[in-house]
Amino acid sequence: MDFNYKIFSDDRLVSFRCAGPVTLEFAKESYLNLSRDAAFDPSFDGIGDWRGITTTMTPEEAKQLAHLVVDMKLSSGRWAGLVSSPMITALATIYKNAVKRQHTLELFTTIEGASDYLGRDVSRFLIQSDQTSEVI
Secondary structure, eight states: OEEEEEEEGGGTEEEEEEEEEEOHHHHHHHHHHHHHSTTOOTTSEEEEEEEEEEEOOOHHHHHHHHHHHHHTTOOOSOEEEEOOSHHHHHHHHHHHHHHTTTOOEEEESSHHHHHHHHTSOGGGTOOOTTOOOEEO
8 A cells, every 4th residue: 555645734734645545554544544644633634545546455444444443543634535436435434423413524535525525635735655754
């Protein structure tokens, strides 16, 4: 699995991109690494680009990942998730329902929908496949 992120401190926004096969352990480690970044703030809004995922995660594992986020208080901002396949949408919906007591997450199939939800053009924040993690 590829996991890259950018933290846009001035915009109070986190963007990450996942691609390839996903395992629960790799997803947990990726989320924890992001949260350990000194520039990360759990109150930031975010955009998660899950369109490139080929899943190996089960519905129960999606719940476990969500419980990690909730238990560790990794997010309190508003998040938009970009999805493109039925399986990823289903797993993201399970995840969304499990984190809703801590923060809002809405799922979108278009950049325009995510932009409307977050109140900013998210296309300028999306990570391309060849970019590495960084803080801006």
